[in-house]
Amino acid sequence: MELTTFANNLILASMITLFGIHKGVGQWSDWWSYAGFSGPSNWRINEDWVLCSEGKLQSPINIAAESLxxxxxxxxxxxxxxKVSGNLTNLGNDVxxxxxxxxxxxxxxxxLPYVYKLSHIKFHFGRKDGMGTEHTxxxxxxxxxxxxxxxNSDLFPNYSLAEKAPRGLAIVCLFxxxxxDTTHTELSKITNSVNKIQFRGNTTEIEELSIQTLMPDNLQYMTYEGSVTQPGCYETVTWILxxxxxxxxxxxxxxLRTLRRDSPRNPQAxxxxxxxxxxxLHRRTVRTNINTSIKCPIKREVSYKVNKNIIKQ
Incomplete structure (x- = not known):
């Protein structure tokens, strides 16, 4: 096992040297991905991303309904x-x-103990239905x-300063x-524009995206303390699913599935x-405001009985 680990580390070190990714040269943001040698199991090789492998509050997690x-x-x-306006960008690993x-x-x-200002929206999806979410x-x-x-806009002026700070981020997760037979009108503003951002680095403007229309009417949720799901996996997130x-x-x-994660030179990526x-999960508690009204099947009877052996004075 130790020999295998050494060999893997040697290969990774060689790749880093090959791509020029070390202090002062190259960019880690161009290196990481979701598969292969640059995938999640090897995000740890950047010393600034140690939480990705050593953190105890990492995301995503599986939500066990019975444990809520x-x-x-x-x-x-x-x-x-x-309504908000902004830029829709193909970042390679996500849109x-x-x-x-x-x-x-x-x-x-x-x-949330503070007020949190929307900074950006990210989309995660799979090749097929039923395999496109991070949380399960x-x-x-x-x-x-x-x-x-x-x-956290109460304490920080921008996202960059907040992402590494305790209570710095909140992520509202929409499945x-x-x-x-359905067309989500508001999401069409995104999906109708993906032909303009087919390859990494492409960007286009989106105007007046309605956040409240994007979200469901019922805002019941589950919540836990976790992390960003991309490097450097900062454990600063209050998740609201x-x-x-x-x-x-x-x-x-x-x-969305037509988007590429690379340049036109690699159209099949x-x-x-x-x-x-x-x-x-590491013993974290997932709380919810969803009252299922499930009664505990175990009845607990608590009563107080006078000890008959007490001798009256």
Whole structure:
């Protein structure tokens, strides 16, 4: 085993030298991916990404329904603002909508102790339906997963300063399911534009994307403390996973699956499969404001009986 580990590290070191990725040369952001030698199991070779392998609050996780803790003290999420404009960019490993509006949209209350300002939206999806989400529910995936990533605007002026700080980020997670007879009107603003961002580095403008229309009407959720799911895996995220998925047309998800993660010189390198593997829970609690009204089948009878052996004075 030690010999195998040594050999793997030697290969990785050789690759780093080959690509010129070391201090002062090259960019780690151009190196990492979701598969192969540059995949999740080897993100650790960048010393700044040590949390990816050593962290105890990593994401994504599997949500076991039976282990959810109903917390009656969890308030509803407050979403302030609605329409935002920004740039939709093919980053190779994902497609990201970056908000450029100075006012933007904010999230507060729920499990959040501060106000969090929407910074960008990332899309994760698989090659086929049922294999496109990072988080799983009882071991099962949805078709895609959307991350609405916000930073703590009460304490920090921008995302870059907040991402490494405790309580710095909040990510609202929206699961996606396909429906043959459905078209998600708001998501069409994204999917109708993917032909303009087919290859890595391509970008286009999107105007007046309605965040509240993108999200379901029912904002019941599950929440836990975790991390960013891409390098450097910073453990600064309060996750809010919405209970109700959004339904989109098959053609809309198919449009995302046409995106490439490289240049036109490598047209067969598709982006789909940009999903990090499930991480250990490490005794974390996943809370919810969903009251299932399930009664405990074990009855506990508590009573007080006078000890008859007590001698009255």
């Amino acid at each position: 803790l109903f917390d009656p003290g969890l308030k509803n999420i407050v979403v302030a603002g609605n 990201t909508f970056s908000v450029t509006d100075p006012q933007s949209v904010t999230f507060s209350l729920g499990p 529910i009882d071991g099962k995936q949805f078709d895609a997963e959307v991350h609405l990533i916000a930073y 996606i399911k396909t429906n043959r 919405l209970n109700r998925p959004a339904f989109v047309g098959e053609h809309q998800l198919h449009a 598709f982006m789909f499969g940009n999903v990090r593997p499930i991480q250990p």
